[in-house]
Amino acid sequence: MREVNSLPLEEQKRLLEEEYSWVLETRKKREEKEKTLPPLPGAAEGRVVTRFAPNPDFAIHLGNARPAILSYEYKVMYKGKFILRFEDTDPRTKTPLPEAYELIRRDLEWLGIKWDEEYIQSLRMPIYYDIARRLIENGCAYIDDRPGHEYREYRNKGMLEKYPPRLRSVEENLDLWEKMLEGVFSEGEAVLRVKTDPNHPDPSIRDWVAFRIIDTGKHPHPIVGDKYVVWPTYNLAAGVDDHLLGVTHILRAKEHMQNTEKQKYVYECLGWKYPEVIHFGRLKLEGFIMSKSTLKKLYEAGTASGIDDPRFATIAGLRRRGFTAEAIRKLILEVGVKYTDASISFTNLAAINRSIIDPMARRIMVVLDPVPMLVEGIPWGEKSFEIPYHPNGRLGSRTITVPGPSTTIYVSRSDLDLLRGAKIVRLMEAFNVEITSIGVNEIKARYHSQGLEEARKHGAPIIQWVLAGGSIPIELVVPEGLDLYHKMGLAEEAAKSLRRDELVQLVRIGFARIDAIEGDERGNVRRVVAIFSHE
């Protein structure tokens, strides 16, 4: 090794190429390997249990979907088990939304995620109460019935060991616990704290609250109403369930790092083994509204068209915008499990989506802000053009019949400049015309020739167009940050065959999802609404 290193670089290189070329080849092979998720620590096939534990206070968005997708992916990778668990133990400040349970299930299904078991924490209250008793009996928890400021005073002065409630006997604690359950205390009057290192360097960890009282008379729970007044906090419920349900690997965002440490005190007390935890950074999606609070505000204010508003980074919003589950999955897998935050650029997501939908998106001609063009001198009475829906020829075709000797078509106003700069223009898939005049609201043209070669010879631009007869109105909704732009246009007659949810490519505009097909009483298509996805 030393010998080789002492050689000049050129010499080393030559030696490598001549004598050890196999090294270079191995390297190439390694690069060709398909990219997958890194292995889970301590995982064995058939023995991995992961879970997704959303709070059903709102629909899930790309950020929450990440742990769901990753957890599910690992379950599949190790042929394990994947659990869906609703964490709805705060009827007061994060009141569960009754419909959110089902919205979340649907979003997961749409993402292609299947869960083996489902749990709802508000239905497991007796289990948590049981744990509370065991914690008290083991001397690991105590009832704190003093006002909050007293506890904080002791804690902040580093005198938590001497905090009187902490010194209570097991019997006394058990007794007070039963009183809590019986409803003797009201909100704020008593909590159950888990004993931790009283001088833990992070004060937020010291003797954290495991149960508190919530007046469910005032704040009824959507599932269990006012049946319970003593509610476990996240750390208690989640920590306990992860053990009880046999979870082996937890994947969650880094805001939970301190929680892991809190929960470990419960595990230690009860002699449980804490699952492996993988934390990852936060996800931002450029150009979308992602914050749950903003999302909720817009949703509740009715400003948004629903939880699936195309400006939202909710799973439903992304779906409505025309993103596929496969694209979302690929994106999440690509981002992986890094600690650092990631800002996903819109073009990146779009690129992934495009590669998936391009082969199956029918090409449809639409002109936005239409300008009429009178074409004269057409040398036929009527002529039909059969145009494939996709250049790959696999999606069938439609026929456009152009009447002669003169007819009116529409072109996009945005193409006017193009028309001004060119004498000859090719109407895509049809024939070539010569522009004779361009007014603000009318263009006149003469039939020039038929062939594509002719168009090429003249360097004619190729534009999309629609016939005046038979075309149908289309509204293209273009989301841009907080705004939605509504662009009006005309679509070719074949647009009548579009289906709701279909992903199409509006030629020379971009990909879009068909959001609505509006018809009259007799079932005739009157108008199409599309949502712009991306270029």
Add this chain to the structure above:
RNA sequence: GCCGCGGUAGUAUAGCCCGGCCAAGUAUGCGGGCCUUUCAAGCCCGUGACCCGGGUUCAAAUCCCGGCCGCGGCACCA
């Protein structure tokens, strides 16, 4: 402020644990070209990164120290 975690091209990521196959890979973007009845797709070429400074070592993206920057937590939320 206190506690914790990170910093690889415009964006996202591989490599870091276990220093040498790294002259840093891939995707996307961007620029150019080819092809094409779309501004889509495809093909080719190019572009562009190890936060900074020290140290250890024959050898540092990788290990150590310091700095800078960013993020998370500090609830009777999850």
